[in-house]
Amino acid sequence: MTQAEIKLCSLLLQEHFGEIVEKIGVHLIRTGSQPLRVIAHDTGTSLDQVKKALCVLIQHNLVIYQVHKRGVVEYEAQCNRVLRMLRYPRYIYTAKTLYSDTGELIVEELLLNGKMTMSAVVKKVADRLTETMEDGKTMDYAEVSNTFVRLVDTHFVQRCPLVPATENSDTGPPPPAPTLVINEKDMYLVPKLSLIGKGKRRRSSDEDATGEPKAKRPKQSTDNKEPIPDDGIYWQANLDRFHQHFRDQAIVSAVANRMDQTSSEIVRTMLRMSEVTTPSGAPFTQPLSSNEIFRSLPVGYNISKQVLDQYLTLLADDPVSFFFSFFCYLHKALGSLATATLESVVQERFGSRCARIFRLVLQKKHLEQKQVEDFAMIPAKEAKDMLYKMLSENFISLQEIPKTPDHAPSRTFYLYTVNILSAARMLLHRCYKSVANLIERRQFETKENKRLLEKSQRVEAIIASMQATGAEEAQLQEIEEMITAPERQQLETLKRNVNKLDACEIQVDETIFLLESYIESTMKRQ
Amino acid sequence: MAGNKGRGRAAYTFNIEAVGFSRGDKLPDVVLKPPPLFPDTDYKPVPLKTGESEDYVLALKQELRETVKRMPYFVETPEEKQDIERYSKRYMKVYKEEWIPDWRRLPRELMPRKKCKKGAKSKKAEDAGKGPSLTNPVDVLKKIEELEKKGEGEKSDEENEEKEGGKEKSKEGDDDEEDDAAEQEEYDEEEQEEENDYINSYFEDGDDFGADSDDNMDEATY
Numbered sequence: 188m189t190q191a192e193i194k195l196c197s198l199l200l201q202e203h204f205g206e207i208v209e210k211i212g213v214h215l216i217r218t219g220s221q222p223l224r225v226i227a228h229d230t231g232t233s234l235d236q237v238k239k240a241l242c243v244l245i246q247h248n249l250v251i252y253q254v255h256k257r258g259v260v261e262y263e264a265q266c267n268r269v270l271r272m273l274r275y276p277r278y279i280y281t282a283k284t285l286y287s288d289t290g291e292l293i294v295e296e297l298l299l300n301g302k303m304t305m306s307a308v309v310k311k312v313a314d315r316l317t318e319t320m321e322d323g324k325t326m327d328y329a330e331v332s333n334t335f336v337r338l339v340d341t342h343f344v345q346r347c348p349l350v351p352a353t354e355n356s357d358t359g360p361p362p363p364a365p366t367l368v369i370n371e372k373d374m375y376l377v378p379k380l381s382l383i384g385k386g387k388r389r390r391s392s393d394e395d396a397t398g399e400p401k402a403k404r405p406k407q408s409t410d411n412k413e414p415i416p417d418d419g420i421y422w423q424a425n426l427d428r429f430h431q432h433f434r435d436q437a438i439v440s441a442v443a444n445r446m447d448q449t450s451s452e453i454v455r456t457m458l459r460m461s462e463v464t465t466p467s468g469a470p471f472t473q474p475l476s477s478n479e480i481f482r483s484l485p486v487g488y489n490i491s492k493q494v495l496d497q498y499l500t501l502l503a504d505d506p507v508s509f510f511f512s513f514f515c516y517l518h519k520a521l522g523s524l525a526t527a528t529l530e531s532v533v534q535e536r537f538g539s540r541c542a543r544i545f546r547l548v549l550q551k552k553h554l555e556q557k558q559v560e561d562f563a564m565i566p567a568k569e570a571k572d573m574l575y576k577m578l579s580e581n582f583i584s585l586q587e588i589p590k591t592p593d594h595a596p597s598r599t600f601y602l603y604t605v606n607i608l609s610a611a612r613m614l615l616h617r618c619y620k621s622v623a624n625l626i627e628r629r630q631f632e633t634k635e636n637k638r639l640l641e642k643s644q645r646v647e648a649i650i651a652s653m654q655a656t657g658a659e660e661a662q663l664q665e666i667e668e669m670i671t672a673p674e675r676q677q678l679e680t681l682k683r684n685v686n687k688l689d690a691c692e693i694q695v696d697e698t699i700f701l702l703e704s705y706i707e708s709t710m711k712r713q
Numbered sequence: 714m715a716g717n718k719g720r721g722r723a724a725y726t727f728n729i730e731a732v733g734f735s736r737g738d739k740l741p742d743v744v745l746k747p748p749p750l751f752p753d754t755d756y757k758p759v760p761l762k763t764g765e766s767e768d769y770v771l772a773l774k775q776e777l778r779e780t781v782k783r784m785p786y787f788v789e790t791p792e793e794k795q796d797i798e799r800y801s802k803r804y805m806k807v808y809k810e811e812w813i814p815d816w817r818r819l820p821r822e823l824m825p826r827k828k829c830k831k832g833a834k835s836k837k838a839e840d841a842g843k844g845p846s847l848t849n850p851v852d853v854l855k856k857i858e859e860l861e862k863k864g865e866g867e868k869s870d871e872e873n874e875e876k877e878g879g880k881e882k883s884k885e886g887d888d889d890e891e892d893d894a895a896e897q898e899e900y901d902e903e904e905q906e907e908e909n910d911y912i913n914s915y916f917e918d919g920d921d922f923g924a925d926s927d928d929n930m931d932e933a934t935y
Contacts, residue, residue, distance in 0.1 A: 205788045275777060282768050283769075350818055686771060
């Protein structure tokens with residue numbers, strides 16, 4: 188794990204789970220697999236806190252455990268999974284676009300809690316939806332269950348590995364840790380539940396009003412009087428499936444940019460048809476016949492079979508394309524997307540001329556310096572300057588081809604080339620660094636203005652409570668004036684900056700996704 | 714071979730023209746310090762994408778950030794004891810749901826050790842033998858050690874029965890005992906130093922009880 192990745196993981200863990208969990212998590216990422224006592228000793232935290240932190244991390248699928256011989260249990264962190272936490276909003280938004288609010292809330296609950304039983308999810312989501320509905324209306328459990336089942340059918344939600352049924356626990360002592368197993372077939376098997384009920388609305392007396400003593404509120408009694416029918420069957424969000432969806436989206440929009448709307452629709456249909464049949468790591472989709480595609484086109488598109496055939500040939504013949512007679516060569520698609528990202532980064536950082544040189548070298552694979560100047564039609568001095576700038580940033584690399592065995596510099600060819608994989612890795616590393624910087628800056632900005640933020644929150648709370656109890660306009664005005672005009676300005680600026688930084692994080696994450704997918708796909712092929 | 718330093722004259726081993734400097738040109742200065750922290754960029758960055766979906770995702774992100782702070786998974790750092798205990802702090806504690814993990818899915822060693830039994834035992838033993846409030850700490854320690862040995866005896870029998878893990882496990886078990894005992898010793902000493910007439914077992918129920926009794930006390934002193 189690179190330093191940049193570790194730093195980013197540390198920031199993400201801290202934001203989501205607090206400092207103790209962050210300390211334990213980062214320690215595990217750095218040192219690899221370790222048993223409980225060693226963790227406590229090395230980090231200097233008390234055993235209780237380490238235990239709690241590990242429970243939280245395991246619940247969220249960020250740490251796994253393994254039983255070694257002699258009963259020692261070792262814990263290992265999954266750094267990649269920690270980095271996914273950056274992408275949570277995107278997953279939730281995707282669920283919303285596909286399955287509307289119900290789906291959105293289901294995925295949100297699953298991501299926030301790591302893993303949950305189906306009944307727990309359904310109950311919580313129904314309650315939350317009921318809150319937002321008008322008075323008197325409630326959300327039925329059945330509707331939420333239906334959406335849940337649909338999510339499972341399309342593989343967006345999957346089962347967690349199970350504890351194997353204990354055969355006979357009297358022979359020998361129970362193992363120090365259960366070994367969790369999952370059968371491929373069972374992953375999407377929904378238990379037969381009859382969840383009957385409606386969402387409950389929270390009583391208004393229970394609502395938090397700041398300033399009121401909360402410590403005296405009685406703990407909510409767990410109404411688990413009846414045994415939960417699906418006890419022990421936990422579900423989690425299937426992030427790979429979401430990634431597949433993002434990848435398809437990227438391909439479709441790329442095709443739409445290059446050609447027109449209709450061809451992108453055709454591509455979308457092709458991809459959707461092979462969604463569930465293509466395993467996640469496959470380099471290309473299943474081949475489809477044009478008849479199948481024709482039948483599966485969405486209803487609104489009245490194009491004849493011949494027009495469809497024309498489009499397909501067009502897609503296949505395009506030299507830059509990644510279609511070969513009715514199946515989509517996914518690896519090449521990712522490669523193109525990654526390359527496009529690299530090109531645009533070069534363009535934005537170094538200018539359009541540099542981008543021209545970059546594209547040239549990409550196309551011709553290997554070029555000598557003189558050739559670069561000739562082909563790009565850029566004066567020698569500028570060309571050299573740009574090449575060296577790109578070289579120093581590792582977008583371009585140098586390949587030596589010696590003429591003589593002694594590698595004398597005056598008798599060696601130096602060829603410029605673009606190694607996409609290493610350039611992609613370099614760019615990915617930079618992305619991680621930028622996101623870490625963005626988060627730090629955002630935290631810094633918030634900390635600087637902490638006093639002001641707290642003041643404005645207090646004022647808002649006071650206004651809210653006064654409005655609830657029916658106050659006069661003049662009184663409200665008075666309270667609002669507690670925040671002076673320059674302070675208001677400061678708050679505005681802060682809000683704008685924080686929003687901007689957040690938006691940057693989200694968009695850098697999109698680039699991270701493309702590059703990661705490409706690198707993963709390339710590594711699989713080797 | 715070609716490129717010998719000919720008689721004190723500097724000659725480069727490669728064709729200098731290829732790099733871009735003609736003969737006799739002044740070479741650029743050697744850079745002696747690290748590059749600046751915020752270098753000027755020639756090109757401004759591309760503006761961010763804006764749109765409805767981007768706004769929604771942004772709102773989601775910010776909401777998520779707030780929500781995770783209130784979840785039971787967010788483990789608060791225990792604050793150090795402040796010199797003056799603020800009255801208001803007791804009433805500003807945020808209400809958080811307790812989360813109990815499914816212990817069937819986790820290794821057994823992650824379960825918090827049940828210290829309450831031992832604590833109650835040793836406390837009761839002390840109360841029984843507590844005449845003057847400031848008993849000798851040495852006596853207390855002795856009592857605790859006796860109890861520890863009793864407890865250890867029971868536990869070590871259990872451990873000998875377990876076949877797997879043999880030595881390592883029992884070592885772990887012993888270490889745990891010592892940790893617990895050490896922590897309890899400190900705890901008990903603190904209790905002893907609190908000079909009050911209240912028997913400690915009264916306030917085992919938790920903060921609520923304590924708070925109520927304080928209020929009553931204030932009113933009762935006429």
